[in-house]
Amino acid sequence: MKDTEKPPEHLSHLPLIRQSTAPTVADQIFSALQTRILTLELPPRTKISETEVAKAMGVSRQPVREAFKRLAKLGFLTIRPQSRTTVSLISEEAVTRARFIRMALETQTCRTASEGLSEAGLTALSNLIEQQKVAIAAGDRMQFHTLDDQFHKEICVQSGVGYVWDLIHENKAHMDRIRMLSLDTSSQHFALEEHIEMYEAISSCNGEAAAAAVTKHLSRILQLIETIKQENHNWFTDISE
Structure with missing residues (x-):
């Protein structure tokens, strides 16, 4: 139906929606x-x-x-x-569940990316890595966290599966708070090095190396949970919320 045509009678009572991106x-x-x-x-x-x-x-x-x-x-x-x-309290079960979901999705996404990203796609990833270096140097923890997410999202987008990031984003809430609790300068450097490993594997079209790099990257959070729980024990629950 053309935009200028009237809708059928049984739909004429529906309100007109004004589209807006704001x-x-x-x-x-x-x-x-x-x-x-x-x-x-x-x-x-x-x-x-x-x-x-x-x-x-x-x-x-x-x-x-x-x-x-x-x-x-x-x-x-x-x-x-x-x-x-x-x-909400931070649920260890929810954190490990989020990690499992991310790993299942992102290892496959990295394999897909390794089949051959465009030069523009590789440049976009490289630029995000450079911006992460700047954020670390500036001591901007929140900016680094934002760029970290953008890097993972960009791999999905450049691989033609941007919708995968929507699924990841819906499931990573508790994981994010663990990341913020552990995101000191040392942790940021580790994350940056792992992002570089992922980038190099993808740019070399080595799918298994890229999958291994993202597995290593997402597994580090398990090593941090116990330490963080000891320091902030009243913020955690064993019950998945």
Whole structure:
């Protein structure tokens, strides 16, 4: 049907949607809260309410409620109706589950990338590595974390399977908080070296080496959990949320 044609009678009552790429109020609230939970400005067990957030951000409760539901679905908030909402504890089971999902998806993605990325694709990955070096030198931990994610996402996109990153992003919430707890300068250097290994294997069209590099990269988090739990034991739970 052409855009100028009228819809059939049985659909004529549907409202006209005005398309927009601008983030909604709920999107902005979600992003602001997610960032603060990820950076541990809002640590596990912190009580948070729709009313307080709405007042602090100068908005109504409806978009806050929508943002809360999205955060709960990703595992950042625990909502108990008629009781209270708190920032979720970090579940070791959820972390290992997220790692398994990422490894299953990203090892195959790296194999696919190794079948031959374009020069533009390789340049995009190389540029992200250079930006990571700058972030480390500047001591910008949050920027490094953002660039880390962009590097993994770019491999998916340049391999023609960008939708895989959407699946990864939905499942890595608890893993991200572990990463932030452990993301000191030494850890950033390790991550950078592993990204370089992944890049070199992909650019050399060595699929198995690329898969091995991403496996090594994603496995390091398991070595960190016990140490982090000892330092922040009241932020963890053995129950998957």
